[in-house]
Amino acid sequence: MSLRIFNTLTRAVSEFTPAEPGHVRMYVCGMTVYDLCHLGHARSMIAFDVVQRWLKASGLKVTYVRNITDIDDKIIKRALENGETIRNLTDRMIDALHQDADALGIERPQHEPRATDFVPQMLSMIGTLEQKGLAYRAGNGDVNYAVRKFPGYGKLSGKSLDELNAGERVAVNTDAGGKHDPLDFVLWKSAKPTEPADCKWDSAFGSGRPGWHIECSAMACELLGQTFDIHGGGADLQFPHHENEIAQSEGASGQPFARTWMHNGFINVDNEKMSKSLGNFFTIRDVLKSFDAETVRFFVVRSHYRSPLNYSDVHLNDAKGALKRLYTALQAVPPADVTIDWADPMAARFKAAMDEDFGTPDAVAVLFELASEVNRSQSAERSGLLKALGGLLGLLQTDPTTYLQSxxxxxxxxxxxxxxxxxxxxxxxxxxxxxxxxxxxxxxxxxxxxxxxxxxxxxxx
Structure with missing residues (x-):
């Protein structure tokens, strides 16, 4: 069975074949680094860590890019509140991000570009969009994207321009020299006199800084090419961020942007999306004070990446108990070093689950069946297979006794x-x-x- 992925763009599960045989190019939207990462961020990082692990396990080369947004309104506000430079704030938060991701067993991407290192590429793309009539200079000094001039706008969200316009609450004030249309979005923000000097760049459009959406378009195209295989991120980014990325990138290049779009589901608390804006979030560090990192990873992995995931101590405790059952099997029968034989019935079922849109719940179910088999057979080879398959999900690699006694x-x-x-x-x-x-x-x-x-x-x- 070949790998099949649900493509948000086509709203269907379809066979995945990279544009370049044997090589997958993948871009995932990363964090805006003004504060510590929360569990929602952990879910996205873990989901796409599993994706890249399985792609590599399937014999594919993977070029994985996960960006860092290190210039943004929230970053500027927080730096001013703290009385520190933007660079000092973002460096601290990036260090914290790496510490949290490492604790959760998340492998580093091949490229982790910072937005501030790619401003020239952003300005070049904005210039191309202006030349093509897709961008305009507003009277207030901003450069905006003219959404209605891009014919494909709305294809990712599945909404028409009229539907989007009906839900748009941004007022148009042409007298103030702003947007021509409420759907238009900013590509270049004109500098304000009150803003610190380290958030301003000189350009042909005047002093200012890039808008959020243009950052990802420029970094993705620079590092992966104008068309690449997979673009991922949280479901909250589907609109408007990813929709705007498509408009910018395809508007500038005239080529398809990402061939497959993947979006992970939310983590909910009391049926509301966990987010900093709602104030109902738990930082990764908060959670790791009460639960070990592998339990948190297992809690995320045993649900399908597209499904909503409900957070509670009850669910984390259940995940901890379940993971301990797997480790207990490994402790009882020390695993032999094995090479996975995909013809083995258990391994074949694991592969079939992962090949169907990265079906980790069914893959985890195979691990529990294999653990039961280990307990019955006392076979070191079966224990070795359990450990090896778990490793493809970033699990079961700690010494069993060490884990159980932690x-x-x-x-x-x-x-x-x-x-x-x-x-x-x-x-x-x-x-x-x-x-x-x-x-x-x-x-x-x-x-x-x-x-x-x-x-x-x-x-x-």
Missing amino acids: GAGLDDAAIQAQIQARADAKKAKNFAEADRIRNELLAQGIVLKDSATGTTWEAAQ
Whole structure:
């Protein structure tokens, strides 16, 4: 079975074939770095980390670009509030982003362009759009995109211009020298006297800075070419950001922009989208204070990337317990080093799930069936296959005992001393004392497990 992907542009699942045989070019919209990343950002990063891992596992070369927006109204506002330079703020937030992403096992993209390094390319694209009559200089100094002059506008969102116009709340004020049409959007923002010097660039359009949408168009085309294979991002970016990217990029080049569009679903809290603007967000660091990073990754991966994902401690605890069952199988039967044989029935089912629009829920279900098989057969080879398949999702690569004992309030030496004291009590037939020791450890978050080979322990859920 060949890889099939749901393409937002065509609204259908279809066979995926890269334009260049054997080489996938993928661009994913990254973060605007004015604050710490929240769990919604984690979901997008994990979703496309899994995508690029599976593409590579399928024998494809992947050129993966995930941008950083390091100039923006929110960034300027936060830097002024903090009394620091824009560069200092964005450098700190990028470092924090990398720390959070690394903790979650997210592989670094091949390219991570900062918008401020690509302003010349943005200005060049704006100039081309102006020459083609798709951009105009407004009386207030901005340069705007003339949406109605691009025939394909609305094809990604599936809305007509009239529908979009009916929902547009931006007032047109031609007297103030602004937009000619409420649907038009800014390509170049004229500098304001009150703004700091480090957010202004000189240009043929006057001093100013790029609009948000033009950043991604310029960086994607510069690093991947005018047409590339996959463009990804959160569902909230489908309109207007990605719609505007298409208008800019295709308007400038005359060529198709991205061949396949992928959008991951929201993380919800109380049925509302998690976002900084709504104030209902949890930073990655907040969540990692209560749950280990692999549990968070597993919580995200076991849902399909396009589905909404409901956040709660209950769901995270359930994910933690489920992941521990997989690790328990690996601990009981140490895995052999194996090369995945895709003809193996379990591996074949895993592959079929992933080849159908990166179907991680079905792929995870295969992992649990394989864990049950490991427990029955006690086969190191089957345990090795479990670990290898888990690795394709960025899971199950920690030493099982280390994982199962992580988060314990006592160190191993103290626990082993208690285990020995309990064994001595049982040998002396002092079962009340043995039970007391077990219960005392349980109260401290330590679960003892007796077997024919002795007693082991793990941290309670």
